[in-house]
Amino acid sequence: MFASVRKWLDARFDWAALTAPLRKKTVPVHKLSHWYFLGGITLFLFGIQVCTGILLLLYYRPSSNEAFESVQYIMTRVQFGWLVRSIHSWAANLMIFTAFCHMFSVLFLRAYRKPRELTWVSGMILLFLAMGFGFSGYLLPWNTLAFFATKVGTDIAGQVPLIGKPLMIFLRGGEEVTGATLTRFFGFHVAVLPGITTLLILVHLALIQRLGMSVPPGVEAQRTAQPELSREMHFFPNFLLRELMAWYIALGVLGALAALSPWGLGTKADPFASAPAGIRPEWYFMFMFQTLKLIPAKIWRLDGEVIGILLFGAAGAIWTLLPFLERNGKGRSQRWILGAGIFALAYMASMTVYGYLAK
Amino acid sequence: MDTSRNKYAMRLLWSLLAALLLGSVARAQTPNSCLDCHSALDPPYKVTGEQFSQDIHAQKGLTCASCHGGDPSKDDQDAMSKQAGFRGKIARKDVPALCGRCHSDGxxxxxxxxxxxxxxxAQYLTSVHGKLRAKGDEKVAVCTDCHGVHDLRPANDTRSKVHPLNIAQTCARCHADAVYMKGYSIPTDQFAGYSASVHHEALTVRGDLSAPTCTTCHGNHGAAPPGVSTVQNVCSTCHVFQAQLFESSPHKAAFESASLPGCVTCHSNHRIAHPTDAMLGTGAQSICTNCHTEGDAGYQAATQIAQQLDRLDTSVKGANEILDRAESAGMEVSDAQLEQDQARDSLTKSRVAIHSANPARVQQDVDAGLQIATKTHQEGASALKERDYRRKGLAWSLLAIVAVVIGLRLYVRQIERRPS
Incomplete structure (x- = not known):
């Protein structure tokens, strides 16, 4: 049957010629090649997000009067609604986790180096977009925790010098977090961000396709010294089937999380109630949130929070442009970037843990 | 012309400023010879400026002379001369009238x-304190005993002796002192009893300032013990439904004929413990059996009411337990939890309805509660069934995923063994 379909496609579209680059494409095989799967798993989780998000859209109503009830309806009345919503929420968190892991693996394997600078830049922007997805989606169930976390988050955005206040009003759709904010965040979450992200994913994939998989410098040196030891694997079907195995395992993990620990709904947001104790952002913002909490209110004559926000902004910009800071053949700059990567990972992990342990 | 107008305005401004300055200096220098001396004296004559500044009267602009007469602007004995209207230390018997001079003037x-x-x-004159004082009893409380003197604070100030949180201790200063109360023929364990009561817990632990303290039931200025026949009127100011049901119950006439005080007969007066279902029925902790004996109608009604409450209580607890289990398993049961609130309300209503001493009346609220609790229990059971269904689905899905992964692995191995 597959042969007849292929024949049919071949007769009309020259299918064999179209898929020839895929069959020719190879992937290097070495002791660190399993890290290559992280990008694919992140892409798979994005696909899950798109599919479950579309299903949720069938019932979700983006207004402050109906959002909470509609999610409650999805969780309790819609057939497998609980599964779709739980998978959407868990996959969102796993996607950001695997995106971070992918970013650090690329950094430590130095896969960002020439000629893949733009692949890194596009990947970093995708990571920021994923965090934007998380921030905008968190508010959509319109529960107490999400409401106040959004209030705190947009308050922090309001501290950015010069553009802070207009930015906050733009995000909130007014001075306060209201139903207008919910509608706005819904728009970002289901239209603006997916559009930009899809385009950027295509660019990211095209760059990978064009430039191929990077080989870590140490492995590359070995391969140059002993060419007989260098091994390659066909992208199609060998690598793709292995990637498929990784996707299946990710699907199993997702299903287990959704069935054993369904994503909670909490209580409906009441804008007139006082903020409950222990308001925290999502885990991937925790390191920044905890840092801003620890910074003194005044540093010299400047506002501590503003300094923190500026430092995080500068760090994000520098991180995105990291490949351009590494000078070819200069060991010092490579060691500096490696040290910065280890420090960033340790700092983010410890601040996140501290944020959850701190009262 | 503009210049001369400006000069005139400037002069006026300087004159106003000078007047303000002189005025404030003059006020700061107003002498108070009373405090000059009394701040240096030993108790009970010691009154410091700091202490008096806390007094609500001082804050409203009254001075020592407002109560004691005299002229604080003069020094030494001139300040306390008869010509200056000095009244000296106010005798205890004269304190209420002195305070009443202003406080009765609307x-x-x-x-x-x-x-x-x-x-x-006027209230004080009707109180036990006021009546005994009129008979010449010097030990009974007068205004200053409860409100303090020279550092008297308004009742809404938490440091005030008559703030709701402090009233019981203020009353207990005399009423818990067996030596002081000797001769009055009343018990002195009221404070000990009240301190162990549900009312005290509500006031001090839960911070409910509307919870009753001594003055809530006895009155404050008109303090008197509520009579046996009116005690339910006192309790009913808060416990309205219980009082209404009691009024229509067979207990009403029976208590009156036996001269038993309404609510207090079952709940006691100061040591009012949190009521429990064990107080009903015919068990070891039952209070019904204090009056009823086996075979009489009241004994049967008590047994029946206890069984009704026990049935509803068991049903509500069962529904609570299964809903909590479902919730902790991540199931969405918030609607059922909301309904369960109504079942708990019905249990509370049933416990109120027992004051009718009528099993048929209690049954109405019990039935309403049972209906809801049965429904929420079913919802909890369905949620747990759904949880099990999900887990079975997960197990089968994981098996299928493992099978596919193994199949893929074998297939990859197979194609990689083929010669390229």
Missing amino acids: AYMRQYNPSLRTDQF
Whole structure:
């Protein structure tokens, strides 16, 4: 049957010629090649997000009067609604986790180096977009925790010098977090961000396709010294089937999380109630949130929070442009970037843990 | 012309500033010879400026002379001369009338606090304290015993002796002192009892300032023990439904004929414990059996009511337990939890309805509660069934995923063994 379909496609579209680059494409095989799967798993989780998000859209109503009830309806009345919503929420968190892991693996394997600078830049922007997805989606169930976390988050955005206040009003759709904010965040979450992200994913994939998989410098040196030891694997079907195995395992993990620990709904947001104790952002913002909490209110004559926000902004910009800071053949700059990567990972992990342990 | 007008305006401004400055200096230098001396004296004559500045009267502009007479602007004995109207230390028996001089004058008090009552002195005269004082008893409480003197604070100040949180201790200073109360033929364990009561817990632990303290039941300025026949009127100011049901119950007439005080007969007076279902029925902790004996109608009604409450209580607890289990398993049961609130309300209503001493009346609320609790229990059971269904689905899905992964692995191995 597959042969007849292929024949049919071949007769009309020259299918064999179209898929020839895929069959020719190879992937290097070495002791660190399993890290290559992280990008694919992140892409798979994005696909899950798109599919479950579309299903949720069938019932979700983006207004402050109906959002909470509609999610409650999805969780309790819609057939497998609980599964779709739980998978959407868990996959969102796993996607950001695997995106971070992918970013650090690329950094430590130095896969960002020439000629893949733009692949890194596009990947970093995708990571920021994923965090934007998380921030905008968190508010959509319109529960107490999400409401106040959004209030705190947009308050922090309001501290950015010069553009802070207009930015906050733009995000909130007014001075306060209201139903207008919910509608706005819904728009970002289901239209603006997916559009930009899809385009950027295509660019990211095209760059990978064009430039191929990077080989870590140490492995590359070995391969140059002993060419007989260098091994390659066909992208199609060998690598793709292995990637498929990784996707299946990710699907199993997702299903287990959704069935054993369904994503909670909490209580409906009441804008007139006082903020409950222990308001925290999502885990991937925790390191920044905890840092801003620890910074003194005044540093010299400047506002501590503003300094923190500026430092995080500068760090994000520098991180995105990291490949351009590494000078070819200069060991010092490579060691500096490696040290910065280890420090960033340790700092983010410890601040996140501290944020959850701190009262 | 503009210049001369400006000069005139400047002169006026300087004159105003000078007048303000002189005025404030003059006020700062107003002498108070009373405090000059009394701040240096030993108790009970010691009154410091700091202490008096905390007094609500001082804050409203009254001085020592307002109560004691005299002229604080003069030094030494001239300040305390008869010519200056000095009244000296106010005798205890004269304190209520002295306070009443202002506090009974509505027109005078309105300028300080228009919402403050002005019947305190009239009330005091009707109180046990006031009546005994009129008979010449010098030990009974007068205004200053409860409100303090020279550092008297308004009742809404938490440091005030008559703030709701402090009233019981203020009353207990005399009423818990067996030596002081000797000769009055009343018990002195009221404070000990009240301290162990549900009312005290509500006030001090839960911070409910509307919870009853001594003055809530006995009155404040008109303090008197509520009579046996009116005690339910006192309790009913808060416990309205219980009182209404009691009024229509067979207990009403029976208690009256036996001269038993309504609510207090079952709940006691000061040591009012949190009521439990064990107080009903015919068990070891039952209070019904204090009066009823096996075979009489009341005994049967008590047994029946206890069984009704026990049935509803068991049903509500069962539904609570299964809903909590479902919730902790991540199931969405918030609607059922909301309904369960109504079942708990029905249990509370049933516990109120027992004051009718009528099993048929209690059954109405019990039935309403049972209906809801049965429904929420079913919802909890369905949620747990759904949880099990999900887990079975997960197990089968994981098996399928493992099978596919193994199949893929074998297939990859197979194609990689083929010669390229």
